[in-house]
Amino acid sequence: MTLHNVRSETPRLGVAMIGSGLMAKSHTMGYRNVEGMYGSSPYRPHFAVLADAKENLARSGAESLGYGRWTADWREAIAAPEVDVVDIVTPNWLHKEIALAAIAAGKHVYCEKPLAVTAADAREMYEAAEAVGVKTLVGFNYLRNPAIAEARRLVGTGALGNIWTLQGRFVLDACSDADVPFAWRFDRKLAGSGALGDLGAHVVALARALAGPISSVCGLSRTFIRTRPAATGAFGYGSDADLGAPRREVENDDATTFLMEFASGASGHIEASRTATGRPYHLSIELIGSKGSLQFVQQDIHTLRLYLDDDAAEHKGYRQIELGPAHGDYGAFWPFPGVPIGLHELKTIEVHEWLSAIADDRCPDGDFKEGWLVSEVLEAVERSVAQRRWVDVEKSS
Amino acid sequence: MTLHNVRSETPRLGVAMIGSGLMAKSHTMGYRNVEGMYGSSPYRPHFAVLADAKENLARSGAESLGYGRWTADWREAIAAPEVDVVDIVTPNWLHKEIALAAIAAGKHVYCEKPLAVTAADAREMYEAAEAVGVKTLVGFNYLRNPAIAEARRLVGTGALGNIWTLQGRFVLDACSDADVPFAWRFDRKLAGSGALGDLGAHVVALARALAGPISSVCGLSRTFIRTRPAATGAFGYGSDADLGAPRREVENDDATTFLMEFASGASGHIEASRTATGRPYHLSIELIGSKGSLQFVQQDIHTLRLYLDDDAAEHKGYRQIELGPAHGDYGAFWPFPGVPIGLHELKTIEVHEWLSAIADDRCPDGDFKEGWLVSEVLEAVERSVAQRRWVDVEKSS
Amino acid sequence: MTLHNVRSETPRLGVAMIGSGLMAKSHTMGYRNVEGMYGSSPYRPHFAVLADAKENLARSGAESLGYGRWTADWREAIAAPEVDVVDIVTPNWLHKEIALAAIAAGKHVYCEKPLAVTAADAREMYEAAEAVGVKTLVGFNYLRNPAIAEARRLVGTGALGNIWTLQGRFVLDACSDADVPFAWRFDRKLAGSGALGDLGAHVVALARALAGPISSVCGLSRTFIRTRPAATGAFGYGSDADLGAPRREVENDDATTFLMEFASGASGHIEASRTATGRPYHLSIELIGSKGSLQFVQQDIHTLRLYLDDDAAEHKGYRQIELGPAHGDYGAFWPFPGVPIGLHELKTIEVHEWLSAIADDRCPDGDFKEGWLVSEVLEAVERSVAQRRWVDVEKSS
Amino acid sequence: MTLHNVRSETPRLGVAMIGSGLMAKSHTMGYRNVEGMYGSSPYRPHFAVLADAKENLARSGAESLGYGRWTADWREAIAAPEVDVVDIVTPNWLHKEIALAAIAAGKHVYCEKPLAVTAADAREMYEAAEAVGVKTLVGFNYLRNPAIAEARRLVGTGALGNIWTLQGRFVLDACSDADVPFAWRFDRKLAGSGALGDLGAHVVALARALAGPISSVCGLSRTFIRTRPAATGAFGYGSDADLGAPRREVENDDATTFLMEFASGASGHIEASRTATGRPYHLSIELIGSKGSLQFVQQDIHTLRLYLDDDAAEHKGYRQIELGPAHGDYGAFWPFPGVPIGLHELKTIEVHEWLSAIADDRCPDGDFKEGWLVSEVLEAVERSVAQRRWVDVEKSS
Ligand SMILES: NC(=O)C1=CN([C@@H]2O[C@H](COP(=O)(O)OP(=O)(O)OC[C@H]3O[C@@H](n4cnc5c(N)ncnc54)[C@H](O)[C@@H]3O)[C@@H](O)[C@H]2O)C=CC1
Ligand SMILES: NC(=O)C1=CN([C@@H]2O[C@H](COP(=O)(O)OP(=O)(O)OC[C@H]3O[C@@H](n4cnc5c(N)ncnc54)[C@H](O)[C@@H]3O)[C@@H](O)[C@H]2O)C=CC1
Ligand SMILES: NC(=O)C1=CN([C@@H]2O[C@H](COP(=O)(O)OP(=O)(O)OC[C@H]3O[C@@H](n4cnc5c(N)ncnc54)[C@H](O)[C@@H]3O)[C@@H](O)[C@H]2O)C=CC1
């Protein structure tokens, strides 16, 4: 008989997932798929524990996502000895407490964005991890786009000349309907800012990756829908409203747009909205330089649009680069260009970076320091809105 | 023999064109084509006089554009008795003087945008015309898009619900090259602001038409290319540089972006740039409301994109309305939908509105009052840039 | 007094327009605008006579379009001594008789497409003009696109390598509604084929211009709407139905698609439809070569999409060339790139070619010979449909 | 201690994967992700054995993809008692032999497209499975698009009226370069037809799903690159050429386009090409009906474009439906609309259908019968190319 047993030498890495919602799923898929997609992996994840405050969610999440154990108490998940890394995929207000506990227990921490509800909290988390020496990562998954990898490379080579302006946009219409229930995302204490923190955080991370530190900002915020039906247990996007419920006052921004100046002298603006009626999911970046420009739209994930001013005169024009094995980690997915990469698949790239950084004992791209510096920008925007003038970002790099 | 002579009863209207550049051509085409396109016209233009400061331009312009007489002195053109309307298509700094003279002579005045170099000048022009009772029009030709006509109608019917945000953009790359020569557009005294006045003026007019008066603004301006080769005689877009020439300091903005609040409570931002590398001609508007949204891109002139939230759940989505005879003045051009209308053809619509307003003794849409109020917005943006804070628009409606 | 009279030395050319419908308007605009747009013209048209079978149309058309005289008898228009060129913008079945009469009278003839109802008729028209030595032109206005001019240039330089395939499409939905009345376009004797002749003719002309003679074809035709309400006097596109009217059987194709082989070895297919529900006006061309490819969509008239395989590996991708003064006759309209050119404006380019060819005593691009050879292709498609097999084009170059 | 063990009751299903190339990866990802994505699954796959003819590929594939055992002899994989389903992801010529063996062993069989090299072989496979009563599936993954699910639903409700035409396209440029090596895909015995079978098979399956059986066809094939460098071991897409190698004659089509008639009376055409320079991955479908139309482009996977003729007159136009939880299996991936689904994620949907059909003891959508009927269409196209005329499809439903 020639059926040979497989004996993998890839080391194990125990994972605790704190939360069982949308991002719990996405992180778990990422861990599960790295080795198969890439053909190899620095670690083979061991799906040790999943924790959720609600028992039924913890149990069913652990079962469908393939974790070995479940608990309603995240402290136990962190404490479990087979756990090496802790993934925090809970609502924002819990990020800090869980992260600090995990760091104290010497576990690596992979936390969703925004890193914390305030910039001071984010800084505390970053400094705690620095002190202990564990690795950290924030879920800025849009940084993982092959298009963004290529954009960063192009900026780095100087192909675009001096960067003049950057425009970014992340707008949804998930909350355009006044009857979307009041969930944690509308509560200032639980979520921090609204669209700004939830969506803007991603764009600020992209902006910083492409054009460097942001030094000053001036913003405009609006809460178009001032009250929403109170609803218990409505956590995720897309949950239904109980129309009879009493209405609660929304405590943060539905939409924020801000102007910004970069330390480099570049300028631009960023827009975040959860009430962009008709746009269920639109994230885009436009970068204009003295010699070239770039455009990227998340929904058109297969392409990066590039303009190079030194093209021949008759042939000048934005070109639609079809992303492929030459760009970022695309080649892990497909051997030929042009195939759309799914959003969960970006998490697979993110997890690959995470596992690689742990194995190589280096800081991954998008760690807690980055998470903190993004928070400083977001908080400066909030100050500028309150003061109706430009303000400096507290610490920009 | 049955060859019958045609005897038109359409009354004549004598036109004086002041300037012989790009807009002189566009205005003249507009006058020439109204009757043929629309099948009838309130007036048949008589191309009386063309004036240009440069004799050779005046002579050649008059000849190719079909004017009966030419002069190097615009005062003579205004004075000519067969002249009923005066078109001002000179650089901005001349608009005021010429307009006041024409108004004083009792002629109707059709002036290019921006109406004047300062808001105070624009106001003076508006008030002079009001006092005398002549008709006035500003060349906000983008208002003439069938798409914009339809957008205004949709806003009016309430189909979009409350208007939440408006975003507008008019960006070019005509000046991205540092060797584009220093022409009047870069000179503060001659042009006023840079991209803001030249391009932003159009978008402010569109924003006001769609979402009403703008009450406060906060802007960011940049002059990316600080000096340009001095060049005599380089007036128009696309003129070549004399690279050996000494360089002169640019006196106004290459790019301006500003946040705005509307009197209605809506908010938004507008971006104007003449250095948007890779974008030779991009004007766009996005309007988001509580029940629907609109997108319009000038280059895709055949279509208006409309989202209506009360579409059936499975069929929600932006629809690409192909503009046709049901929208604005499209039907003057083509009997079936979807055909791109040229930019000169928008001037034909503008001239039709102009001639109709004169015939009907009413103010045309986009008159000097509108030109002045647009200038107030632009000037407020300049103040906000200087003061790095939000400022109120002096007079917004 | 320094108001100088203009004295143009541009020679006159007397025009007779036969027909007063949509194309009469478009041709007249073309003649009227050439000199103003281009800055000069070989001839200044004299709008001598307009003829239409219906007196009221002849009178009103002549008046609004600015002709000096009108007649209900096209023979008189041809005979008028001040007439140098005859424009035939009547339904197809009249093209031959009018053209032969005009040629016999020694007038130059500019005739709309399709040149004739049969290939034999088209050939007779071509040969008659050849014999007499007058100039001829067919209204293949899509050839005038700056994008097509550039595409022809690119093919000529070999930038695309060997041309492998060409795909063309001209589809409308003007007739998708079963209650669009039976007009001349549905009558085989008056129109010839349906969508094939009306729309396919344009695409065949483009295909020949870009990839040379077509040697064999195999087609599929469908008449989806078999009867339509009979209507007298419904000539143009977009005319309304009289729903009570008796229904008449449609005599030609609503939609035809055909495969084709070019003499060069290239292959491809062309689709024509007047019942392409949801597509009011869609004309597109895609050309694939061994080293590069091209895409053009008429509605996106400001751009030509170009792929060049020898771009740097990471930057490969279709580029969206914004058409500008470097391409074809674009520069006559705008000094900077990216502005949509209207469809009537393409006629202005066509008339410029027409006047230039007459002045230079050369055959214009798209003359009766081309009109005839296009008709041979169309007729071969009809034969192939009847025989359900590939057939050779009678005479392909 | 409250760390609870998870005890899943989901039954096991043993999988044997035959092949370790691109599709082995995609199938394995599909099996692995069903339960996590959907939240539950009829079976939890047991990754039993992976077989590849090459020992090193078998070993490394099994390891990275997580199979328990590996073998170089696929017969052993089939024979393994823990194996319940056999996935055939080898080159085409092996599909038949492996499938017949697996069927004989009473295993369910999931085979990649095209089902076989000839229609007769495909029929034999189908009939064998029928006789034994095992479940079968062909890898027509594009059927799994939420957009296609919605399109089928819309056709079914009659929203589009009578279907008049269908146009489909699957074109790549993976083989545009003449130095892409001669791999199995260019060998008639190993692959069957070229682009037609490899790419056209997917489009024929889509066409049948949307418009029903195809009754007759007429095609045009071209082999643009007649020889390629011989290369041993170059199996997949994107493999590099050994330029020194002797060149071998390509034995099948680089590009095929065919006209088709459906049993329903609809018509259309399909194009398949592996040499569509500039188009790395383009699959599209357009469906035109008497009352509405649809467009789908695989690269724009987040959207289905829909036109409904009964929209209000001023609002007619293609709408861009953002796919979401209301469409097909989208909701398994994201709770809000508009997110691009990756191509591997389509395989997850396919595997979900596969596991569900096995559990429910029903034929999955896209089984061997469908694979066979698709092959009949492809083979008819080949006959029509040889005979240069229309031919009937042998058995169309
Ligand atoms: N990177 C990205 O693109 C995205 C990031 N996020 C971020 O991920 C985080 C989670 O968001 P979603 O998964 O969308 O939220 P969700 O509402 O779907 O899930 C949150 C989960 O946390 C659980 N939870 C609440 N309190 C808990 C506690 N004390 N202990 C354990 N579990 C608890 C809830 O029961 C729920 O299962 C947020 O910070 C959000 O900003 C969310 C969506 C996308
Ligand atoms: N509505 C629109 O879309 C556009 C509006 N414009 C506006 O139109 C105006 C003219 O712009 P262009 O035609 O592009 O400029 P241009 O530079 O092409 O033409 C200006 C003309 O004015 C003439 N001129 C200068 N001084 C004069 C004087 N004292 N008397 C008579 N003529 C004199 C110049 O010789 C030149 O022929 C500007 O106010 C500009 O902002 C320009 C382009 C587009
Ligand atoms: N190049 C292009 O893109 C287009 C070309 N065409 C072609 O132009 C030609 C005319 O089409 P349309 O202008 O759309 O048609 P139309 O139906 O709008 O106009 C035809 C005109 O011919 C007149 N007419 C009919 N019999 C006549 C006669 N015996 N003597 C004088 N006039 C007569 C009619 O009264 C009518 O005014 C056709 O051959 C058509 O194929 C039409 C539209 C677009």
Ligand SMILES: NC(=O)C1=CN([C@@H]2O[C@H](COP(=O)(O)OP(=O)(O)OC[C@H]3O[C@@H](n4cnc5c(N)ncnc54)[C@H](O)[C@@H]3O)[C@@H](O)[C@H]2O)C=CC1
């Ligand atoms: N559904 C889809 O979208 C796609 C389907 N396919 C289909 O999937 C099949 C496989 O294609 P790819 O994975 O792209 O090919 P590939 O060339 O990447 O992989 C084929 C694998 O089969 C192995 N193999 C060859 N002979 C074998 C044998 N006797 N026993 C066991 N293994 C053997 C090879 O070593 C190789 O690992 C083909 O039928 C192809 O048409 C391929 C790509 C996409």
